[in-house]
Amino acid sequence: MNKQLFTFWLICLLPFTLLAQQQAVPTPQWRPVYHFTPAKNWTNDPNGLIYLDGVYHLYYQHNPYANVWGHMSWGHATSTDLLNWKHLPIAIPEIETKDTTTWIFSGCAVLDKNNTSGFGSNGKAPLVAIYTADQPKQQKESQFVAFSNDGGLTFTNYAGNPVVDIHKKDFRDPSVIWMEEQQQWVMTVAVPQEHKLQFYSSKDLRKWDLLSEFGDQGDTRKIWECPSLTPLYVDGDPSKKKWLIMISSGNQDAATGMQYFTGDFDGKTFKNDNPAEHQQFVDYGRTFYAAIPYNNLPDGKHTMLGWLMPFETQTYPWRGQMSIARDLLLKSTPEGVCLYQQPASVLNASLEKLPASKKLVKQGVEIDSKEVSFSRGKQFNTNTNWIDVTFTPGTGEEFGLKIAQDGMLKEETVIGYNKARNELYIANVKGGKVAQTDKLSVKPSEGKIRLQVLFDKSSVEVFVNGGERVLTTLVFPGEKATGWGVFSKGGKVMVDTLKVWDLDNLR
Secondary structure (H helix, E strand, O other): OOHHHHHHHHHHHHHHHHHHHHHOOOOHHHOOOOOOOOOOEEEEEEEEEEEEOOEEEEEEEEOOOOOOOOOOEEEEEEEOOOOOOEEEEEEEOOEEOOOOEEEEEEEEEEEOOOOOOOOOOOOOOOEEEEEEEEEOOOOEEEEEEEEEOOOOOOOEEOOOOOOEEEEEOOOEEEEEEEEOOOOEEEEEEEEHHHOEEEEEEEOOOOOOEEEEEEEOOOOOOOOOEEEEEEEEEEOOOOOOEEEEEEEEOOOOOOOOOEEEEEEEEOOOOEEEOOOOOOOOEOOOOOOEEEEEEOEOOHHHOOEEEEEEOOOOOOOOOEEOEEOOOEEEEEEEEOOEEEEEEEEOOOHHHHHHOOOHHHEEEEEEEEEEOOEEEOOEOOEOOOOOEEEEEEEEEOOOOEEEEEEEEEOOOOEEEEEEEEOOOOEEEEEEEEOOEEEEEEEEEOOOEOOEEEEEEEEEOOEEEEEEOOOOEEEEEEOOOOOOOOEEEEEEEOOEEEEEEEEEEEOOOOO
16 A cells, blocks of 8 residues: 555544544444454555465454554454454564564465475465565565465564565565466566556565566556456356456546456466556445455455545544455456456355345335335344345436435435436435535446445445446445435336345344
């Protein structure tokens, strides 16, 4: 994560930060239920995502001492279902010596199955973390390696660090994968200010050789960081393999976000499918950032986790949350090969286990220029709903969902579709006035608009038309703003299907 950006935030938000620390008022009404948050204190980028023996490991940027950014270390949590998380002790703490402070910035973790590194013991494959060592006194970032022989609970830093050092202030966020055909490890790492990535190869995770560079393409309005390189089959066809590069940089509005490229990678060089000026974005909100895929998943799956940036509003005793886990797919479209995202398939098992009282299903409901509420006392009225709704547009000018409603205070969040503009929007309404709007362009698919809305206390993730587009934002509703329903404006719309799961008591 960019230190300059955090400096800007800290200057702007310092009065609010100091006030929050003085008052230290808990905000349980905004703590997510089915999105990860640390028990307390600050979190940002997910790190070292890896699946081991049926357990998902999440390492993450963490300040162990305060609810603000600083003292960067790797926090640690595990899950068997990507919904419920077990908090564990700090895995890689910051390093303090007489002359040097080393903060443990973002990176990845790999299972060295063949012990190519020689870090293993007792015949077991070591877990190897590759991360950016940020040394503010030296104004330098380089890539370090650490290894674990206790299942990722603790790590030992390699005595030969750094393993990659180009003597720059900004050089960070290594992502490493194993390429079986070439029998080599490949690292993708960002040179942020120059808008480029570097690819390195290694046989042993210790010695790295520069392969090539890729950059100055796509969106270069913001710095590049937190890259990843992932092989995917287009339309699930093994004969159509493509490589996906994701980079944290910006979105269509030049706000904070992520972009992606598809192309070919031969173990040395990445070739972009599209012209250099072509831009494609992972998420169209201003909140989704620093997402990376899990390593070592079974059955060739590729699932990522991102950070939802907690801009202005203070929460306590934690600050920051992760997105829902998202499966990555590449699909053929009239515009070429495009990225689709869906809530991770493993989550469906948890939804199916919910009792009938936690599920709501409606079909064939016609709405004509009105709102239909589905609040039921405390049921489906806790701001922890997972909603899957498909509309057939009719004569209505706009239609969609309204959540986090408080009629007395004229507060709500509108997730609407404007038919004339082919535009999905999220409007945050306070006191009857729109306080913030996020939007994206998308057309109906086979004459319908499908919205998968994951609302979890303070986060809203909207997957449109099976993940063709995704829009993520944060909202901070009042404690009584829990009503919700569907609406149509200026005419009729058909709600083909509406499925809702109440996840309030999931944990």
